Amino acid sequence: MVFSGKVFKFGDNIDTDAIIPARYLNDSNDENLRIHCMEDADGMFSSRVSEGDCIVAGNNFGCGSSREHAPRAIKACGVSVVIAKSFARIFYRNSFNIGLFILEADTDGINDGDVIEINTDTGEIKNKTENSIIKSKPIPKFMSELVNAGGLIAYAKKKIKGGKA
Amino acid sequence: MGRPLTITEKIILDHVNNRAISPGDIVNARVDIALGNDITAPIAIKEFESIGINKVFDREKIALVPDHFVPNKDILSAKQAKILREFAKKYDIKYYFECGEAGIEHALLPEKGIVLPGDLVIGADSHTCTYGALGGFATGVGSTDLAYTLAFGELWLKVPESIKVVFEGKPKKWVSGKDLVLYLIGKIGVEGANYMALEFSGSTFKHLGMSDRFTISNMAIEAGAKSGIFEPDEITEAYVKDRAGRNYTFYKSDDGAEYSRVLNFDSGEINPQVAFPHLPENSMDISEASAKNITIDQSVIGSCTNGRIEDLRIAAQILKGKKIAKYTRLIVLPATPAIYKMAEKEGLIDIFMDAGAVFSTPTCGPCLGGYMGILADGERAISSTNRNFKGRMGDVTSEVYLANPAVCAASAILGKIAGPDDVI
Ligand code: SF4
Numbered sequence: 001m002v003f004s005g006k007v008f009k010f011g012d013n014i015d016t017d018a019i020i021p022a023r024y025l026n027d028s029n030d031e032n033l034r035i036h037c038m039e040d041a042d043g044m045f046s047s048r049v050s051e052g053d054c055i056v057a058g059n060n061f062g063c064g065s066s067r068e069h070a071p072r073a074i075k076a077c078g079v080s081v082v083i084a085k086s087f088a089r090i091f092y093r094n095s096f097n098i099g100l101f102i103l104e105a106d107t108d109g110i111n112d113g114d115v116i117e118i119n120t121d122t123g124e125i126k127n128k129t130e131n132s133i134i135k136s137k138p139i140p141k142f143m144s145e146l147v148n149a150g151g152l153i154a155y156a157k158k159k160i161k162g163g164k165a
Numbered sequence: 166m167g168r169p170l171t172i173t174e175k176i177i178l179d180h181v182n183n184r185a186i187s188p189g190d191i192v193n194a195r196v197d198i199a200l201g202n203d204i205t206a207p208i209a210i211k212e213f214e215s216i217g218i219n220k221v222f223d224r225e226k227i228a229l230v231p232d233h234f235v236p237n238k239d240i241l242s243a244k245q246a247k248i249l250r251e252f253a254k255k256y257d258i259k260y261y262f263e264c265g266e267a268g269i270e271h272a273l274l275p276e277k278g279i280v281l282p283g284d285l286v287i288g289a290d291s292h293t294c295t296y297g298a299l300g301g302f303a304t305g306v307g308s309t310d311l312a313y314t315l316a317f318g319e320l321w322l323k324v325p326e327s328i329k330v331v332f333e334g335k336p337k338k339w340v341s342g343k344d345l346v347l348y349l350i351g352k353i354g355v356e357g358a359n360y361m362a363l364e365f366s367g368s369t370f371k372h373l374g375m376s377d378r379f380t381i382s383n384m385a386i387e388a389g390a391k392s393g394i395f396e397p398d399e400i401t402e403a404y405v406k407d408r409a410g411r412n413y414t415f416y417k418s419d420d421g422a423e424y425s426r427v428l429n430f431d432s433g434e435i436n437p438q439v440a441f442p443h444l445p446e447n448s449m450d451i452s453e454a455s456a457k458n459i460t461i462d463q464s465v466i467g468s469c470t471n472g473r474i475e476d477l478r479i480a481a482q483i484l485k486g487k488k489i490a491k492y493t494r495l496i497v498l499p500a501t502p503a504i505y506k507m508a509e510k511e512g513l514i515d516i517f518m519d520a521g522a523v524f525s526t527p528t529c530g531p532c533l534g535g536y537m538g539i540l541a542d543g544e545r546a547i548s549s550t551n552r553n554f555k556g557r558m559g560d561v562t563s564e565v566y567l568a569n570p571a572v573c574a575a576s577a578i579l580g581k582i583a584g585p586d587d588v589i
Contacts, residue, residue, distance in 0.1 A: 013355060013444060015554040022533040022557075025204045026234055026242035028211075040556040060356045063389065064554060065533070066291040068208055068307035089360050089391055090291055094307035142191045142321065152309050153212050156316065160218065 001120045003080040003101075004128075005052040009112035012058035014041055016091065019062065019070040033073035051078035054118070056110045058084065062091025071095045081118050083107055083125065083136065096143050099151035105136035169419035171327045172396055173362040176302040176416055180285045188326040196226065197301075198280055199314040200288030202270055203231040205307070207248040209289055212312035221256045222318030228260035228279055229253050230270040233529045238536040268501025268527040271295040271383060271469035276501055278408030282397045282415055287311070287320055292469050292551070294385045298378035299405065300397030300415060302362075305386060325391045326425040327362040332369035334433040339585045341479075342377025343471055343549070343569040345369070346384040347438035348430070351448035359389035361425065364418065366396060369432040375404045376475040383470045384551050387445040437584055439547070440567040443555045451572060451584040459566070463546040464489075464577035465558075466570045467498030467525070468532040471549035474499075474507045476570040481513040483574040483585055484520040490580025495522035495573075496538045498530055522577070534558045540565075547576045 018041040020033055038045035038055075055074060061084035062070060071094045074082060081101045095102045103118070105125060110116060114129035125134040139147075149155040167185055170178065178186050180194045201209050206229055213221075221227060229249050234242035246264075253261035260279055267273065271292050274280045280296040286303035287293065289311040296303035306320070314320045332345055350357070363385045370378065378395050385393025395401070397415045405413060439454035441447040466472070466480050477499060489495045497517050499505040505527055508514050517524050523538075531538030532550040540546055540559030545566070548558065553565035568576070571585045578588045 015552075017534070017552070017554045017557050022535055026239060026245060028204075028208050028245070040561045060359070060389065063355060064291065064552060066289055066293075066305040066307055067204065068289075068309060069204075072208075086356065086359065088356075088389055090305055090307060093310065097307055097309040097313075140191065152313050153215060156216050156313055160216070 002117060003052060004115065004117040005054045005080050007054050007056050007110055007112060007114045007116055008045065008049060009110065010041055010055065010057040013060045013063055014057050015064035016062060016067050016070040017064055020067065020073045025067065025069060028069060030072065030076040033069055034076035037073035037077050046077060049077050049079065052080045053078070054116055055079055055082040056107050058107065059086045061087050063088035066090045068094045068098065071098055071100045075100045096146045097152040099147060101147065103136040105134050109134060169421040171364060171422040172300070172394055172416045172418045173302055173325060173327055173364065173392065176283060176285060177322065177324055186324050188324050190324045192322055192324060193319050194285055194322045195319050196287050196314050197284040198226055198228060198286045199311060200228045200230070200270060200274065200286065200290065200293060201311050202233055202290055203235055203242065203246045203249055204233045205289035205311065207245045208308035209311035209315065210248055210252045212309050213315045216312070216316050218316055221315050224257050225259045226318070227258050227315065228274060229258055230262050230267055230273060231264065232267055232269050233533065234535050235264050235267060235528060236526065266502060268504070269469045269472060269529055272472060272500035272504070275299060275379065276408070276503060278405065278410055281405060281409050281411070281413035282401060283413050287314055291386045292383050294390065294392050295379055295383040295469060297382040297385065297392050297394035298375065300395055300401055302392055302394065304392050323360070325360060325362040327364050328358055329364050329366065329424040329427045331367040331427065331429045332365070332432045333367045333429065334369060334431050335372050336369060336432040337436065339437050339571050340432070340435055341569045342373060342380035344435055344438045345432065346381045347440050347445065347448040347567065348435050350384065350388050350445050351438070353388055355387060355444050355446045356389045358385065361390055363388065363390045363393040365393065370395065374475060375400060376473045379473065380470055384445070387551055437569055437572050439572065439582060440553055442553050442564040442566065445551065445553060445567060455583050455587065457582070459545065459582045460580060461493060461547050461576055461582060462544040463494040463496065463538060463540065464573045465496050465531055465538060465546055465548040465550060466573050467500065468529065468550040469500060470551040471570050472498055472500030472504065474504045476549065477504065477508050477513050480570040480574040481516040483571055483588060484578065485516050487520055487578050487588065489521040489577040493577055493580045494538070495520065495577040496525060496531065497522050498525040498537070499527050501527050531558050547573050547582060549573050
């Protein structure tokens with residue numbers, strides 16, 4: 001698959017409280033999560049982001065709480081991919097489990113507002129604004145199987161159908 | 166004999182069908198206890214129902230604890246708690262705790278002997294790593310993971326590498342598990358153990374109790390770790406023997422087991438720590454912190470990190486016969502109903518209330534900025550909790566400083582960040 005979108009750039013250690021503050025966790029529906037996505041990191045994010053845009057960040061994106069509301073909020077905004085130098089562990093697995101595409105790469109050469117194109121098969125990120133190419137880290141085989149199945153629950157349903165459960 | 170294994174590898178190996186495992190392998194592990202709370206379980210339940218198998222893997226291996234916004238703070242949170250209750254009724258879940266029996270999950274489950282040494286525990290809450298203190302493999306996951314586990318009783322896991330952390334020697338007065346772990350995170354950073362298991366050992370832990378181990382394992386996630394484990398010993402045995410309703414296993418690391426890093430610390434050199442906003446890694450000695458003359462509006466003593474009876478006793482020891490500073494709030498939240506009752510019996514509630522504190526029902530409350538002590542713009546809190554991210558306890562311009570309960574109590578008395586020696 002190939003995605004293309006505008007970049008919203010963030011720094012290091014963007015925690016899950018910044019992605020979706022606890023004051024909104026009394027409701028888990030997608031619309032509530034969408035409106036407040038990234039609110040404590042960039043109050044204007046949810047009104048500026050459009051379908052297909054990309055979140056690009058530094059180290060340790062998604063650290064803190066296990067709340068799956070965080071990748072769900074990002075997905076609900078229509079964000080096509082999150083690229084970071086590294087991800088916190090639970091955010092990483094949550095994203096694959098819910099079918100949000102995430103990539104690890106050196107993000108120094110990507111700036112806020114750049115337009116990038118991502119080829120999920122080759123892991124290549126083309127920065128159309130800077131005219132440069134960045135290679136992302138390969139995704140473990142099991143994880144790409146999960147994403148291709150459409151997330152863990154879809155994977156589970158397949159498993160039941162296959163009579164393995 | 167295969168290669169020597171760490172305690173973490175041994176526990177995982179005993180929960181999979183593989184004949185051998187190595188760090189980096191992705192395995193399907195059998196789960197002994199699966200946990201969810203009033204924030205994470207509603208999504209898990211929705212996902213579970215969508216699988217369409219209409220039965221849980223084992224009603225006796227599931228724990229549902231409404232603790233974050235319970236007693237409910239508003240209509241929406243009441244609806245979330247209701248989803249848990251209905252699910253617990255429908256599947257006759259053994260470990261469901263109604264408000265009144267419920268406390269903060271990570272204090273409640275060990276206290277009731279629901280999680281035990283040698284268990285493999287997954288919880289849809291990042292501080293599930295707390296149970297590593299008992300010598301189990303316990304890790305936080307997301308709601309979809311919990312949904313999958315509720316259905317199948319197993320979950321995919323990546324076998325972690327381990328970092329060995331050795332604390333030797335007797336700690337100084339007022340130095341607790343909280344200080345050791347804040348000091349460690351200050352050294353290795355909030356990403357220092359990402360994807361890895363932290364394995365704690367050393368003579369220091371003979372001088373400290375189970376509660377300090379819980380505090381340390383609890384904050385393993387604050388260094389990015391997957392788990393934070395202690396080898397069980399006689400202190401563990403004394404804690405679990407009268408609580409356990411089933412068999413448990415003590416695992417130990419083999420001599421020659423491989424670690425990605427070994428870190429050695431002399432506990433006698435470590436002072437009480439304060440972690441400055443907005444990351445737990447911004448820790449410094451109390452002397453340096455108090456010299457900055459930072460006034461506080463609120464002090465919080467509680468949470469799954471430091472809301473146990475030992476924590477309340479230390480705070481009460483400092484507050485006894487004293488008053489907290491004018492225009493300062495002190496909020497004390499026992500982590501479970503049993504702790505609440507002990508505090509009552511030991512006269513601690515009187516001490517807190519006479520000092521001017523609020524004594525709350527057991528709940529997560531302000532720890533995650535839920536309710537019961539939210540900060541206004543620009544306000545500062547010192548807190549015995551585990552996270553000081555931007556906006557964690559309220560307005561995005563407020564600040565949280567992390568410390569042990571003794572430092573939180575002393576700071577409440579002086580209305581500024583201070584150590585116990587400044588008030589005693
Ligand atoms: S006390 Fe705080 S850290 Fe612990 S489970 Fe509750 S919200 Fe999470």
